Amino acid sequence: MLRHKLSLAYDNAVYSLIGSLVKLVYFTKDDDHIVDSEEGISREKALGKSKGSRNYPVLNGRLNFKKFETSKINDCLQFIKTMKLHLGGNQQQENTGSQTTEIKATGGGSYKFADLFKERLGISLDKEDEMDCLVAGANFLLEVVHQEAFTYMGDQKQFVKIDQNDLYPYLLVNIGSGVGMIKVEGDGKFERVSGTSIGGGTFWGLGKLLTKCKSFDELLELSYRGNNRAVDMLVGDIYGGMDYSKIGLSSTAIASSFGRAISENKELEDYKPEDIARSLLRLISNNIGQISYLNALRFGLKRIFFGGFFIRRHPFTMDTLSVAVNFWSKGEAKAMFLRHEGFLGAVGAFMSSDKHGLKELLSNEVVQETPNKLSFAVDKIQVPIDVELNGDESIECSVYAA
Amino acid sequence: MLRHKLSLAYDNAVYSLIGSLVKLVYFTKDDDHIVDSEEGISREKALGKSKGSRNYPVLNGRLNFKKFETSKINDCLQFIKTMKLHLGGNQQQENTGSQTTEIKATGGGSYKFADLFKERLGISLDKEDEMDCLVAGANFLLEVVHQEAFTYMGDQKQFVKIDQNDLYPYLLVNIGSGVGMIKVEGDGKFERVSGTSIGGGTFWGLGKLLTKCKSFDELLELSYRGNNRAVDMLVGDIYGGMDYSKIGLSSTAIASSFGRAISENKELEDYKPEDIARSLLRLISNNIGQISYLNALRFGLKRIFFGGFFIRRHPFTMDTLSVAVNFWSKGEAKAMFLRHEGFLGAVGAFMSSDKHGLKELLSNEVVQETPNKLSFAVDKIQVPIDVELNGDESIECSVYAA
Numbered sequence: 001m002l003r004h005k006l007s008l009a010y011d012n013a014v015y016s017l018i019g020s021l022v023k024l025v026y027f028t029k030d031d032d033h034i035v036d037s038e039e040g041i042s043r044e045k046a047l048g049k050s051k052g053s054r055n056y057p058v059l060n061g062r063l064n065f066k067k068f069e070t071s072k073i074n075d076c077l078q079f080i081k082t083m084k085l086h087l088g089g090n091q092q093q094e095n096t097g098s099q100t101t102e103i104k105a106t107g108g109g110s111y112k113f114a115d116l117f118k119e120r121l122g123i124s125l126d127k128e129d130e131m132d133c134l135v136a137g138a139n140f141l142l143e144v145v146h147q148e149a150f151t152y153m154g155d156q157k158q159f160v161k162i163d164q165n166d167l168y169p170y171l172l173v174n175i176g177s178g179v180g181m182i183k184v185e186g187d188g189k190f191e192r193v194s195g196t197s198i199g200g201g202t203f204w205g206l207g208k209l210l211t212k213c214k215s216f217d218e219l220l221e222l223s224y225r226g227n228n229r230a231v232d233m234l235v236g237d238i239y240g241g242m243d244y245s246k247i248g249l250s251s252t253a254i255a256s257s258f259g260r261a262i263s264e265n266k267e268l269e270d271y272k273p274e275d276i277a278r279s280l281l282r283l284i285s286n287n288i289g290q291i292s293y294l295n296a297l298r299f300g301l302k303r304i305f306f307g308g309f310f311i312r313r314h315p316f317t318m319d320t321l322s323v324a325v326n327f328w329s330k331g332e333a334k335a336m337f338l339r340h341e342g343f344l345g346a347v348g349a350f351m352s353s354d355k356h357g358l359k360e361l362l363s364n365e366v367v368q369e370t371p372n373k374l375s376f377a378v379d380k381i382q383v384p385i386d387v388e389l390n391g392d393e394s395i396e397c398s399v400y401a402a
Numbered sequence: 403m404l405r406h407k408l409s410l411a412y413d414n415a416v417y418s419l420i421g422s423l424v425k426l427v428y429f430t431k432d433d434d435h436i437v438d439s440e441e442g443i444s445r446e447k448a449l450g451k452s453k454g455s456r457n458y459p460v461l462n463g464r465l466n467f468k469k470f471e472t473s474k475i476n477d478c479l480q481f482i483k484t485m486k487l488h489l490g491g492n493q494q495q496e497n498t499g500s501q502t503t504e505i506k507a508t509g510g511g512s513y514k515f516a517d518l519f520k521e522r523l524g525i526s527l528d529k530e531d532e533m534d535c536l537v538a539g540a541n542f543l544l545e546v547v548h549q550e551a552f553t554y555m556g557d558q559k560q561f562v563k564i565d566q567n568d569l570y571p572y573l574l575v576n577i578g579s580g581v582g583m584i585k586v587e588g589d590g591k592f593e594r595v596s597g598t599s600i601g602g603g604t605f606w607g608l609g610k611l612l613t614k615c616k617s618f619d620e621l622l623e624l625s626y627r628g629n630n631r632a633v634d635m636l637v638g639d640i641y642g643g644m645d646y647s648k649i650g651l652s653s654t655a656i657a658s659s660f661g662r663a664i665s666e667n668k669e670l671e672d673y674k675p676e677d678i679a680r681s682l683l684r685l686i687s688n689n690i691g692q693i694s695y696l697n698a699l700r701f702g703l704k705r706i707f708f709g710g711f712f713i714r715r716h717p718f719t720m721d722t723l724s725v726a727v728n729f730w731s732k733g734e735a736k737a738m739f740l741r742h743e744g745f746l747g748a749v750g751a752f753m754s755s756d757k758h759g760l761k762e763l764l765s766n767e768v769v770q771e772t773p774n775k776l777s778f779a780v781d782k783i784q785v786p787i788d789v790e791l792n793g794d795e796s797i798e799c800s801v802y803a804a
Binding site: 064104107152176178185196197198199201202205206208209210212216231232233238253254256257258259260261262268273276283286287290291294295298344 | 578580581596598599601602603604606607608610611612614618633634635638656657658659660661662663665670671673677678685688689692693696697699702
């Protein structure tokens with residue numbers, strides 16, 4: 001199998017949350033080297049690209065996603081070596097070292113291992129701007145991957161069909177340690193318009209201090225089982241159990257997060273960790289949902305996509321965010337999520353490369369001069385859609401010159 | 403001295419924060435019973451009301467503000483009794499009990515002491531809607547009190563001259579346990595447009611759990627001395643000490659509140675309480691400032707006035723709020739505060755009454771039939787403007803029929 005186009009991303013948000021995850025995105029061409037025209041056609045059709053002419057090269061293969069914890073960086077290096085991902089273009093032999101391969105990398109930690117990659121693999125990391133990659137990755141996935149975007153509420157996951165011509169502008173909310181809100185108007189056309197410091201780092205940081213949890217996931221687990229009423233002051237607590245309907249607040253709405261922790265003579269030890277975790281999660285999700293919606297309104301953005309470490313496709317987290325957006329928008333807006341949100345940066349870095357190697361592959365494949373422009377078409381997802389990405393997913397995909 | 407027009411407010415926000423404060427607002431007429439025409443004129447002039455004609459009754463006196471902690475409710479009752487504030491109209495003799503005096507009251511706790519007032523003073527509390535009173539109080543103070551509104555930044559207090567014809571619409575942000583944001587378009591014309599559950603109750607509740615402080619003021623005291631860098635993750639922490647100028651974030655901006663509490667193997671006990679209190683205050687102030695500004699933008703409101711228990715004219719709190727509004731509005735908006743913000747509800751309740759008693763006073767005063775309409779004119783403040791209201795302030799004021 002011929003492999004190519006390695007791309008790395010050190011997600012800084014994750015880095016600051018649980019120690020970096022290293023994410024790899026790479027393309028592998030199908031072993032079968034013959035371009036199946038029929039397949040070619042069907043794909044073109046599937047992509048609505050069939051214009052009767054199919055006399056352009058098509059490269060069929062897979063886009064692969066892989067994740068490693070920084071603590072297991074050696075496994076990562078070994079994997080790259082074994083898979084020969086560090087070999088440039090379509091070289092088959094080991095890198096002599098006389099020539100170093102450049103691969104794209106992004107994320108706040110992407111210089112952290114620069115030396116290590118150089119020494120061990122002769123790879124020099126070509127650092128790309130984090131936000132550029134984030135947006136490029138989101139745009140790519142939303143444009144070409146079938147069933148990439150979905151809504152999640154009340155345990156109901158619903159895939160959203162997005163007309164490519166109606167995708168922009170949208171708000172990309174990246175929830176890492178902090179939260180960045182990016183107005184995306186097209187490829188390379190984006191602006192960080194807002195954000196909040198109350199993000200995943202706040203959940204994990206405050207949660208760690210309050211519950212003595214040992215990991216982010218443990219804290220999240222706790223929050224599933226908790227009840228925020230023990231800690232939060234609800235509207236009903238203030239208005240004697242009644243709704244304050246005049247201002248459209250139900251008695252169960254949270255009037256003051258952690259507001260109940262003051263009216264009683266209790267110490268931290270007297271509260272259940274799960275109740276505290278639950279209140280914390282709702283505080284943060286509500287707030288992010290509110291500020292996101294206000295910014296979407298401000299800039300007239302029709303969709304809000306949430307991504308970043310804080311979500312990691314955890315159903316409960318997605319649900320609280322969805323409820324928040326629904327509440328603040330009075331049902332007018334919906335929170336949306338991305339199947340591959342954990343790989344936005346890596347995919348973006350992958351797309352940012354000059355694609356030289358792929359061009360080579362293509363030209364070899366179809367014996368013609370290197371095409372100028374490449375397009376990706378992803379028309380099938382291999383894993384069951386409700387399975388969380390475990391880092392070993394690959395997407396069947398076609399690369400063609402356009 | 404003839405006293406009249408008692409009004410009470412149980413500030414629910416305070417109630418839920420440190421046990422209720424009972425606030426009294428009442429009018430006392432000057433001992434001197436003769437209307438000094440010259441003074442009359444000068445006041446009219448001062449109020450820009452001189453139209454050559456001054457043949458309407460003027461009643462000179464004081465608007466008094468007094469505060470009691472609920473725990474000292476008996477002192478409050480005794481004060482009312484001693485000052486004969488429980489006597490209706492211009493009665494001089496003790497209430498026979500055959501007739502009960504109605505006085506206006508507001509706030510989530512205003513029914514809590516209803517029985518007590520009935521038994522001890524023969525007063526029945528006439529409950530007014532909290533928000534109605536809040537807005538009526540703010541409108542009154544902003545319209546008639548000289549030097550009521552001010553900005554506060556970098557220890558600089560600056561009074562804002564507001565043209566009465568240019569006052570509306572404005573955003574009133576009431577920071578109690580939770581935060582209510584009210585769009586005010588005129589007298590009785592307002593709407594609660596937004597809010598956040600991250601308010602004073604969150605500061606005190608979380609602060610209590612994290613620092614073991616015994617009082618809200620103690621927690622605030624702590625925050626003055628703390629440094630949030632110990633707990634917050636700054637932009638510089640992520641980008642190797644550099645600004646992320648591309649998105650206009652300085653290296654000292656907070657990237658993740660409490661985000662640093664995760665990257666180290668520290669327990670709650672390993673952090674200084676003052677640093678935690680400081681981070682908490684900044685988290686909450688920043689967030690309120692941001693959401694307030696976004697709502698002011700959304701509804702095209704030119705001014706944002708902050709009030710409520712959380713502020714209580716604490717310089718440091720006002721400063722953090724001002725910095726937040728300044729940051730999020732890129733210097734375009736300024737946080738404003740009210741000298742009497744602690745009494746908004748009580749003043750509103752006071753204004754909501756039919757003013758019957760005052761009308762009586764006036765008609766007695768000037769020997770003519772009871773005027774239909776009354777206006778207040780407040781043209782002088784008795785206390786030094788940089789002194790915090792200790793609950794014993796009184797404002798010289800004129801009541802006249804218009």
